[in-house]
Amino acid sequence: MSNLPDTPISPDSVLSTRGLVKRFGGIAATNNVSLDLRQGARHALIGPNGAGKTTLINLLTGVLQPSEGRIFLQGEDITHLPAHLRVRRGLVRTFQINQLFDTLSPRDTLRMVVSHHVGLSGKWWPSLGANAQVNTRCDALLKQFHLSEVADRPTRILAYGKRRLLEIAIALACEPRVLLLDEPVAGVPAGEREELLQTVAALPADVSIVLIEHDMDLVFSFANRMTVLVNGTVLTEGDPQQIANDPQVKAVYLGHEAEVGHG
Amino acid sequence: MNRDGRWKYWEFVLWAVALAAPWVLPSYALLLNEIAIVALFAVSLDLILGYSGIVSLGHAAFFGFGAYSAALFAKLVMPDPLVGLFIGALAGGVLAALASPTILRGTDLSRLMVTLGLGLILMELANKLDWLTGGADGLQGVVMGPLLGRFEFDLYGQVAASYSGIVLLLLFVVARRLVHSPFGATLMAIRDNRLRTMAIGISVSSRLAIIYMVAGTMAGVAGALLAQTSGFASLDLFELHRSADVMLVLVIGGTGWLYGGVVGALVFEIMQKFLSSITPQYWTFWIGLFLVVLVLVGRERMVRPWTWFYRGGKQ
Secondary structure: OOOOOOOOOOOEEEEEEEEEEEEEOOOOEEEEEEEEOOOOOOOEEEEOOOHHHHHHHHHHOOOOOOOOEEEEEEOOOOOOOOOOHHHHHOEEEEEOOOOOOOOOOOHHHHHHHHHHHOOOOOOOOOOOOOHHHHHHHHHHHHHHHHOOHHHOHHHHHHHHHHHHHHHHHHHHOOOOOEEEEEOOOOOOOOHHHHHHHHHHOOOOOOOOOEEEOOHHHHHHHHHOOEEEEEEEEEEEOOOOOHHHHOOHHHHHHHHHHHHHHHH | OOOOOOHHHHHHHHHHHHHHHHHHHHHHHHHHHHHHHHHHHHHHHHHOOOOOOOOOOOOOHHHHHHHHHHHHHHOOOOOOOOHHHHHHHHHHHHHHHHOHHHHHHHHHHHHHHHHHHHHHHHHHHHHHHHHHHOHHHHHOOOOOOEEOOOOOOOOOOOOOOOHHHHHHHHHHHHHHHHHHOOOHHHHHHHOOOOOHHHHHHHHHHHHHHHHHHHHHHHHHHHHHHHHHHHHEEEEEHHHHHHHHEEEEHHHHHHHOOOOHHHHHHHHHHHHHHHHHHHOOOOHHHHHHHHHHHHHHOOOOHHHHHHHHHOOOOOO
């Protein structure tokens, strides 16, 4: 089992945690979590509400500091690295609730992000659209995320599905090695859903992805590895087939629903 | 918005008219000088308020500090205006660098308070250090040398207005490049969504510290211009109403748009001049009324009176 705190980090693991604990007062929102994300994986993180998925994301990205345990990115200990330096090393997230730049257009947003990641965002004399290499990359991203037609409109007037696409495009513009997708299809209306699902499915294979999602259709069509979190701890880990047939997982989800029924 | 930063024809015309104005209308040269200085001050505030989302009620601290530094330099060291201007810029920039940690954290309200506090601290310092600053009487007897060793400042203020106008233009060009650059885009990103800006790997604090310094430098230059062209620096430069006025100027002209500072300065100064000539005691009443109407009606609709009677209007 890989979820033991003293398991060594294997060389093909891009992101690992060992014995990760986060306490808020007396409550352990994350309790002894040890995970390994393989290179190129599509790894889903599921669990009922309150299982500690968001806390785990915040620990991985450096928004929160763990009470105990360590985090490794490509074998390197990043437990105490500030959030923005983790991004620079390729650990990038998206947000469950869109976090966009409303007054900028999608094109300018991506130009800004790409400029930053090729080391040009400190330049204050040339104009934002001056670098051909940046523009080429932005055009490709706009096309990939079906944003070309709306590229020059202010982001605040875009339809929700387009905003959701831009949310992921921004993350991909950061050239991630590891991408944490936090409920990418949450709240997207049916008509815009297919476009988004296809785009998520077509994300580059060399980017390792952690998917946090409640939508089981998406999880089972997308993931090749799954971890089930319950009350801050890892209940079980395996491939989708194993998880679907796991009696413990069924119990948790059924039990959870039964509880909701009582309430 | 035009994001490529290319100059439009009307901009060249505007600046040509602005720079010719003191020589065509000599009786307005003093007013034009003031407008140029207020415009520069407002543009510097726009960099932090309009583009970076940092509210400040103490921007006069940099203005006043630049003014006193330039005035003291002229009095005690040498009267050359350009060297003095550099000293004013340096003073504003250094003060902003020292003050920048205070605006990096906290809420808008806490920023209003610390910036307000900075202005008060400097005003009281200028008051107490009267052996140096002249205290409540102000720093008098600042005599400037000729500009570039050739152009004496005249009584009508034509040289002064041209001097301030050219400095405004040069710094406006710098600010214009800056806001259209990748660096400028990261500032707007911070203004729009600080959380996401951090999540794409940008160090928000260092960016804000840099733009605060740039804005402080420009405000210092504006203050230095005022001290040099009026030959005087007084405590009133640090007062809250200076910081409030420059915010009004920006609100009138529009934030997040560099010409907003220039247009606002023009409207504000002319209105003040016009109103105070009609009703010297109560002109602030009309300014106040104008502001309330402007904010309630909205600037867009205000300059398009034909839209006033449509419900909803076009978006």
